[in-house]
Amino acid sequence: MTQVVEYHPATDPGAFSAQILGRELWDHQLAFARSKARYRVVCAGRQVGKSTTLSAVALFEATTRNNVTVLLVSAGEVASRRLLEECTSLALNSPMLSGSVLDDSKSILTLSNGSRIISVPASSRQIRGWPVDVLILDEAGFIDTEIWRAAEPAIIARPGSRVIMVSTPWGGLDHFFRDLWQRGMDRPDEHLESWHWPSTVSPLVDAALLERIQERESPEYFRREFLAEWTDEAGAYFTEAEIMSAVADYELIAPEDLVLPWIGDTYDQRYTVAAGIDWGFSRDANALTMVSVLEDYGQNQNRHGDNLIFYIPWLEARHNWNYADFIDRVVQSGKTYRYEILASEVNGVGAYPTQDLAATLQRQHVAGWVSKVWTDAKRKQSGFSKIKGLLQRGRLILPNHPELLKQLRALEFQQLDSGSTRIAVPERAGHDDLALSFMQSVSMVFPDFARRTIDTNLRLSLDRERPDPDDFVQTRNGLLVPRSPRPVAYMRNFAGWPEGAERGNTQW
Ligand SMILES: Nc1ncnc2c1ncn2[C@@H]1O[C@H](COP(=O)(O)OP(=O)(O)OP(=O)(O)O)[C@@H](O)[C@H]1O
Ligand SMILES: [Mg+2]
Known part of the structure; x- marks a missing residue:
C-alpha cells in the first residue's frame, strides 16, 4: 500500500x-x-x-x-x-x-x-x-x-x-x-x-x-x-609579473613637499600632471592619482630612445573626508603640481563633487581642465588595457605603494559573450578607489607625445639638479628612476582630452 x-x-x-x-x-x-x-x-x-x-x-x-x-x-x-x-x-x-x-x-x-x-x-x-x-x-x-x-x-x-x-x-x-x-x-x-x-x-x-x-x-x-552554464572566462586582469616588474622603490612626493622656484608672487609650476579622481561613497575613499612623464635624465635612453616613461608622482586616498575637504585638498595640490587635465567621474556620486571641483579651481585661479568622465565598461576596458600595454612595454613605472598594488592585483576581468570585457575589483576583495583614479589619469595621457625633444634636452642641460647615480632606484625590468623623482619640466602636451570625450565641457 x-x-x-x-x-x-x-x-x-x-x-x-x-x-x-x-x-x-x-x-x-x-x-x-x-x-x-x-x-x-x-x-x-x-x-x-x-x-x-x-x-x-x-x-x-x-x-x-x-x-x-x-x-x-x-x-x-x-x-x-x-x-x-x-x-x-x-x-x-x-x-x-x-x-x-x-x-x-x-x-x-x-x-x-x-x-x-x-x-x-x-x-x-x-x-x-x-x-x-x-x-x-x-x-x-x-x-x-x-x-x-x-x-x-x-x-x-x-x-x-x-x-x-x-x-x-x-x-x-x-x-x-x-x-x-x-x-x-x-x-x-x-x-x-x-x-x-x-x-x-x-x-x-x-x-x-x-x-x-x-x-x-x-x-x-x-x-x-540550454545547459545553463556560465560561459565567460574570468580571472585576474593584471599578471603578477606585469605589476611587479614595473615597481620601483621611489619616493612619492606630496604636493606640499614639491620644491619649486618662487617667481614674483607665485611658484613656477614647471611640473605638469594628468590627474584622475574617484569619488567615494560610504565604504570607498575619495582618491586622487597623478600621472606624469618621468625626468630620468636620459638614463633609460638605451632602452627607449626618445620615448619617455610615465610614472605616478603622487597619489592619495582619503577615507571619511567629506567632499568639500577633499576638493580643497585637490585644489591645494594644484598650486604646486600643475594640472593639465583632471578626469573626474560624474556617474554614481561624482556629479556634484565634479562640478564643485571645477568651480573651486576656477575661483582660486588654479589651472586644470576638468574632464567629466562616465565610467562604464568601455572606459574601464580601454583605460586598464592602456595601463597593461604601457606596463608591458616598460613605459610605466609603479610606486611601491601597498594599497595601490593590492587593488591592481584584485582587479578581475570577465569576458562577456557580447564581446566586451568587464573589469572590476569584486566586492569581497575590498576597495578599488586607487585603481580607478589611476585608470582615469592614465586614460588622459598620450604616450606618443611623451618624447624627448631638442627642447626637453635643452632644459635638461640647464637642469643643475641631476642626481648622482647612487640616487637612482631600479625596477625589475631594468628601468632607472631617481629616488626622489620629478616630472620632466614644462612638459605639457602629453595629456589632454581623451578620444571620444566631450571637449570643453568644464573648464578653468
Ligand atoms: N508543470 C507543467 N506542466 C505542463 N506544462 C508545463 C509545466 N511547466 C511548464 N510547462 C510548459 O512548458 C513550456 C515552457 O514553460 P515556461 O514558458 O514556463 O518555461 P520558461 O523556462 O519560462 O521558458 P523560456 O525560456 O522560453 O522563458 C510551456 O509550454 C509551458 O506551458
Ligand atoms: Mg519564460
Whole structure:
C-alpha cells in the first residue's frame, strides 16, 4: 500500500497549483516551490518552466495570505508584461480566482482577498516604495546590481517575506545573481537555497531537438541557454609579473613637499600632471592619482630612445573626508603640481563633487581642465588595457605603494559573450578607489607625445639638479628612476582630452 501524503492547497504550492490552477508542477518545479528558504535562486536553461513556476508561486503567495504584495521585477518591459499576463490567465481560468482584476496599465493584478501582484521592468522607478512580501526577479542576471540594491530593502522589514530569483546564467563573478546562486549551491541553508535547471530537466524538451540546436549554434550559446552554464572566462586582469616588474622603490612626493622656484608672487609650476579622481561613497575613499612623464635624465635612453616613461608622482586616498575637504585638498595640490587635465567621474556620486571641483579651481585661479568622465565598461576596458600595454612595454613605472598594488592585483576581468570585457575589483576583495583614479589619469595621457625633444634636452642641460647615480632606484625590468623623482619640466602636451570625450565641457 502506498502512503499518501496529504497536501492542502492553502499550505502547499504543489497542491495549490494542481487543484486551484489546474496545473501539476513537475518535480524540479515542486522542489523549488516547496522550499522554505527565504532566498531561492534558480539558474536555468530555456523552456524549463521558469515562467510557469514563478506565476504559480506568485499566485500561491498572493492567494493564501490576505493583503500581501508580490513584486515581479523583469529585466525588460515586454518580459514584465508577459509574466503578469501569464499570472492573469492562470487566475482567470481558475474558478476560485476568477474575481481577480487586472488594472488598466496591466501592471497590477488585484485578488479578491486584497493581495496584489505588481509587475514592473527593472528600469522602473516603481521598484522603490512598495512594502513587499514576496520579491521575484525574472532574468535576474540581466538586472543591474543597483536595481537589486534598490529593491531588496523593501522586503527586509516584512515578517515572512521571501525573495525568488530565476535567470539564465548571466552576469560576472560579482553580480548579485551569480554570487547568491553560487552560495546557495555551495552552502544551502534555511536562508538561501539554489537550483540548477538545464533544459533537459523539462519532460517536454526533446533530446533530439536539443541535439539539432547544438549542431547549429555556437558552443557558448548552447552551453549558456540550454545547459545553463556560465560561459565567460574570468580571472585576474593584471599578471603578477606585469605589476611587479614595473615597481620601483621611489619616493612619492606630496604636493606640499614639491620644491619649486618662487617667481614674483607665485611658484613656477614647471611640473605638469594628468590627474584622475574617484569619488567615494560610504565604504570607498575619495582618491586622487597623478600621472606624469618621468625626468630620468636620459638614463633609460638605451632602452627607449626618445620615448619617455610615465610614472605616478603622487597619489592619495582619503577615507571619511567629506567632499568639500577633499576638493580643497585637490585644489591645494594644484598650486604646486600643475594640472593639465583632471578626469573626474560624474556617474554614481561624482556629479556634484565634479562640478564643485571645477568651480573651486576656477575661483582660486588654479589651472586644470576638468574632464567629466562616465565610467562604464568601455572606459574601464580601454583605460586598464592602456595601463597593461604601457606596463608591458616598460613605459610605466609603479610606486611601491601597498594599497595601490593590492587593488591592481584584485582587479578581475570577465569576458562577456557580447564581446566586451568587464573589469572590476569584486566586492569581497575590498576597495578599488586607487585603481580607478589611476585608470582615469592614465586614460588622459598620450604616450606618443611623451618624447624627448631638442627642447626637453635643452632644459635638461640647464637642469643643475641631476642626481648622482647612487640616487637612482631600479625596477625589475631594468628601468632607472631617481629616488626622489620629478616630472620632466614644462612638459605639457602629453595629456589632454581623451578620444571620444566631450571637449570643453568644464573648464578653468
Ligand atoms: N508543470 C507543467 N506542466 C505542463 N506544462 C508545463 C509545466 N511547466 C511548464 N510547462 C510548459 O512548458 C513550456 C515552457 O514553460 P515556461 O514558458 O514556463 O518555461 P520558461 O523556462 O519560462 O521558458 P523560456 O525560456 O522560453 O522563458 C510551456 O509550454 C509551458 O506551458
Ligand atoms: Mg519564460
